[in-house]
Amino acid sequence: MSGGNRPEHLSRLSLNQETIRQWSLPELAEGCAAAGVPGVGLWRAPVRAYGVEAAARLMRTAGLSVTSLCRGGFFTAVEPAERAAALDDNRAAIDEAATLGTGTLVLVSGGLPPGSRDLPGTRARIADALGELSPYAAERGVRLAIEPLHPMYAADRCVVSTLAQALDLAERFPAERVGVVVDTYHLWWDDTVAAQIARAGAGGRIAAFQLADWITPLPAGVLLGRGQLGDGSIDLRWFRERVDAAGYDGPIEVEIFNPALWERDGAEVLAEVAERYASLVPVEPSPSPVPSGPPDPAG
Amino acid sequence: MSGGNRPEHLSRLSLNQETIRQWSLPELAEGCAAAGVPGVGLWRAPVRAYGVEAAARLMRTAGLSVTSLCRGGFFTAVEPAERAAALDDNRAAIDEAATLGTGTLVLVSGGLPPGSRDLPGTRARIADALGELSPYAAERGVRLAIEPLHPMYAADRCVVSTLAQALDLAERFPAERVGVVVDTYHLWWDDTVAAQIARAGAGGRIAAFQLADWITPLPAGVLLGRGQLGDGSIDLRWFRERVDAAGYDGPIEVEIFNPALWERDGAEVLAEVAERYASLVPVEPSPSPVPSGPPDPAG
Numbered sequence: 001m002s003g004g005n006r007p008e009h010l011s012r013l014s015l016n017q018e019t020i021r022q023w024s025l026p027e028l029a030e031g032c033a034a035a036g037v038p039g040v041g042l043w044r045a046p047v048r049a050y051g052v053e054a055a056a057r058l059m060r061t062a063g064l065s066v067t068s069l070c071r072g073g074f075f076t077a078v079e080p081a082e083r084a085a086a087l088d089d090n091r092a093a094i095d096e097a098a099t100l101g102t103g104t105l106v107l108v109s110g111g112l113p114p115g116s117r118d119l120p121g122t123r124a125r126i127a128d129a130l131g132e133l134s135p136y137a138a139e140r141g142v143r144l145a146i147e148p149l150h151p152m153y154a155a156d157r158c159v160v161s162t163l164a165q166a167l168d169l170a171e172r173f174p175a176e177r178v179g180v181v182v183d184t185y186h187l188w189w190d191d192t193v194a195a196q197i198a199r200a201g202a203g204g205r206i207a208a209f210q211l212a213d214w215i216t217p218l219p220a221g222v223l224l225g226r227g228q229l230g231d232g233s234i235d236l237r238w239f240r241e242r243v244d245a246a247g248y249d250g251p252i253e254v255e256i257f258n259p260a261l262w263e264r265d266g267a268e269v270l271a272e273v274a275e276r277y278a279s280l281v282p283v284e285p286s287p288s289p290v291p292s293g294p295p296d297p298a299g
Numbered sequence: 300m301s302g303g304n305r306p307e308h309l310s311r312l313s314l315n316q317e318t319i320r321q322w323s324l325p326e327l328a329e330g331c332a333a334a335g336v337p338g339v340g341l342w343r344a345p346v347r348a349y350g351v352e353a354a355a356r357l358m359r360t361a362g363l364s365v366t367s368l369c370r371g372g373f374f375t376a377v378e379p380a381e382r383a384a385a386l387d388d389n390r391a392a393i394d395e396a397a398t399l400g401t402g403t404l405v406l407v408s409g410g411l412p413p414g415s416r417d418l419p420g421t422r423a424r425i426a427d428a429l430g431e432l433s434p435y436a437a438e439r440g441v442r443l444a445i446e447p448l449h450p451m452y453a454a455d456r457c458v459v460s461t462l463a464q465a466l467d468l469a470e471r472f473p474a475e476r477v478g479v480v481v482d483t484y485h486l487w488w489d490d491t492v493a494a495q496i497a498r499a500g501a502g503g504r505i506a507a508f509q510l511a512d513w514i515t516p517l518p519a520g521v522l523l524g525r526g527q528l529g530d531g532s533i534d535l536r537w538f539r540e541r542v543d544a545a546g547y548d549g550p551i552e553v554e555i556f557n558p559a560l561w562e563r564d565g566a567e568v569l570a571e572v573a574e575r576y577a578s579l580v581p582v583e584p585s586p587s588p589v590p591s592g593p594p595d596p597a598g
Binding site for chain 1: 411415416417418419422449450451453454455458460461464487488489490513515516517518519520521531532533534537
């Protein structure tokens with residue numbers, strides 16, 4: 001890992017690539033390195049299009065840590081053939097995560113199968129899938145990270161809607177195999193989230209911490225309405241303090257899906273992200289004897 | 300109350316007027332009476348435009364019970380003048396409910412004030428407002444019914460997002476003064492909702508039970524995307540059984556906001572609502588010695 005001229009206050013910042021999806025992978029690597037941002041969160045589709053090995057080399061050469069791969073999951077199908085295909089696809093995602101050198105595969109579990117109204121049965125199938133996949137992932141040094149999605153996605157994307165539910169699932173497995181994602185966008189409204197962050201931290205379950213702000217009105221389809229840090233309703237500092245207090249010292253990933261950001265110059269967007277991060281999310285204390293940066297997969 | 304030729308299986312059905320907003324109040328009264336639907340849920344704006352006393356007479360003459368008035372609330376402002384105006388407006392809503400002969404004023408509590416990120420403070424102001432309003436309402440025979448809204452409305456409409464939160468607020472006051480609304484659209488995703496319905500029933504807190512289905516994709520603004528019963532992801536029968544088991548025997552109100560229903564013939568929509576209700580929501584057992592219809596405010 002290089003990083004000679006990296007600002008200390010960005011030492012835990014990671015840019016999820018969908019935030020600046022107008023960038024190719026080489027642009028992403030170059031842009032993050034230039035801005036002193038030490039981590040990137042990657043998505044499977046662009047990584048596969050570029051080549052998984054090549055993407056891994058690209059990030060390693062730029063001195064960047066891959067803090068997570070998005071995403072596995074979508075394993076709620078009832079039909080055996082569909083279910084088997086989903087598990088195969090998740091094994092491929094685990095392999096890709098291992099190749100990229102990230103220990104974290106984010107899981108968006110999946111919604112109700114078409115025509116189904118059976119939330120408990122759907123959630124049970126997620127637990128079964130985790131049971132099948134977690135040994136495979138562990139052998140490759142990858143932890144499965146269950147991401148609770150906002151309840152507005154419960155029908156069509158993810159029946160895991162709260163951090164409590166994600167932990168109920170994760171805690172069936174060893175902490176080093178299955179963790180959870182704390183994403184401010186999905187969890188900010190929940191009055192039990194402080195207690196659940198503490199629970200997650202006590203169990204060593206926080207696999208990722210992601211930031212985006214909540215802005216209204218929501219767009220049709222509600223997928224691409226996330227706000228730049230500071231533009232919305234979420235007390236990001238409050239979340240950071242809770243996650244800190246829970247003992248989490250890993251990467252802090254900014255993941256914003258918003259077409260207005262995609263229309264702008266990528267470097268300008270990244271500078272804005274870094275500036276908002278520095279002003280809204282408490283920065284690191286002055287250099288301490290204990291290293292607290294993101295794990296360096298390149299060793 | 301007339302109702303000689305009312306079908307027994309619709310004896311608890313109430314039509315919230317926004318479901319068929321193309322109807323004027325006289326059309327609503329006539330349409331419900333003709334269809335054998337014994338209850339209506341009304342909204343303040345059309346009632347005030349028609350005249351509160353006149354609307355009360357209209358419904359009484361048609362033999363209809365007014366099962367709820369929507370809505371009070373929106374009392375999360377910080378500014379004293381704004382807050383006082385909101386409380387005054389809520390007193391007016393309580394007066395209107397009393398005039399209409401309904402014992403239930405539905406409260407949509409309000410979102411974060413502009414620029415605020417303080418969820419706990421905002422929720423505390425709701426408790427304060429309930430403290431100020433509930434004696435006034437009780438003197439007029441009106442119960443305040445806190446409606447938890449789906450978490451996607453937490454920023455701009457209602458920081459009370461779960462039935463547990465609504466009960467935490469309601470339980471500060473006597474049950475006959477402050478209750479809660481169980482609305483399937485807002486609560487269906489929540490894996491704790493069965494326990495919270497039981498808690499609400501045990502405390503005599505269920506002031507209203509409302510039905511709508513969850514359909515995707517959500518429209519921009521996410522206000523007008525509710526589905527006709529049976530068109531979406533919600534197990535309505537499951538909800539009805541839980542509410543029954545909790546001891547609730549009041550009206551069952553259908554409240555769907557969907558422009559596609561507003562473009563159709565009102566009588567046709569109401570017939571469809573009644574048909575879906577009869578097939579999807581368990582109907583009443585054969586006539587029992589204990590009356591279980593909606594309360595008749597006309598005495």
